[in-house]
Amino acid sequence: MKPRHIQCACDKSECPVYSKCCFLPTEYYESPGGTVELLVVGQGGGKDERKKGRPFIGPAGHRLRNQLRYIRRQTRHFGVAFSNTIRDNPKNNRVPTDEEVELCLPYLLKDIAWLKKKGLKAIVPLGRAAKSALVQSKGTMANDRGRVFYLFDDLFGSVPVIPTYHPSYFLFKHITFTPKNFHDMELLAIGDIMRALDM
Numbered sequence: 001m002k003p004r005h006i007q008c009a010c011d012k013s014e015c016p017v018y019s020k021c022c023f024l025p026t027e028y029y030e031s032p033g034g035t036v037e038l039l040v041v042g043q044g045g046g047k048d049e050r051k052k053g054r055p056f057i058g059p060a061g062h063r064l065r066n067q068l069r070y071i072r073r074q075t076r077h078f079g080v081a082f083s084n085t086i087r088d089n090p091k092n093n094r095v096p097t098d099e100e101v102e103l104c105l106p107y108l109l110k111d112i113a114w115l116k117k118k119g120l121k122a123i124v125p126l127g128r129a130a131k132s133a134l135v136q137s138k139g140t141m142a143n144d145r146g147r148v149f150y151l152f153d154d155l156f157g158s159v160p161v162i163p164t165y166h167p168s169y170f171l172f173k174h175i176t177f178t179p180k181n182f183h184d185m186e187l188l189a190i191g192d193i194m195r196a197l198d199m
């Protein structure tokens with residue numbers, strides 16, 4: 001299936017934070033009926049994303065796309081969109097600052113409003129940075145994953161938000177110990193995404 005893009009509407013050629021922002025677009029794939037039911041939101045692009053100008057195309061993106069393929073096989077065809085809290089690749093993949101998130105968020109909200117018209121059912125923020133950009137909770141990811149929050153905005157009313165683990169978490173080959181329940185955790189993440197699709 002061919003990806004389509006909602007070009008980032010930001011027109012700041014001289015962003016106060018990123019002078020050379022690559023304005024990563026939101027990428028989406030429609031269901032056969034033309035709907036997009038799910039939006040997954042990451043922290044920000046990595047070097048692969050910056051190079052190709054598309055979100056979630058590096059190793060974490062592959063892991064996520066495999067999870068989604070698995071869900072499709074278990075359930076049904078659905079449309080999905082990929083976006084990020086910020087539209088560039090922060091140096092060394094560091095967590096974006098509040099200022100950066102605040103600058104980029106209006107463009108994500110615009111995309112959410114557009115996707116709502118295409119049948120968006122729920123948003124899944126992946127990892128802590130995306131979760132804190134979209135929901136008001138100081139809970140840990142272990143506490144908040146799988147919970148249903150709501151995002152309100154004048155542009156689109158409300159939309160359910162179900163946070164879960166970032167796919168990069170399941171790629172950490174360099175961590176010195178693998179949690180015993182590593183595979184169970186990925187199954188939890190997959191279950192959270194399935195729950196979002198049932199909203």
Ligand code: URA
Pocket residue numbers: 041042043044045046049054055056057058060061083084
């Ligand atoms: N690629 C993205 O686009 N976002 C992430 O959060 C990680 C990888």
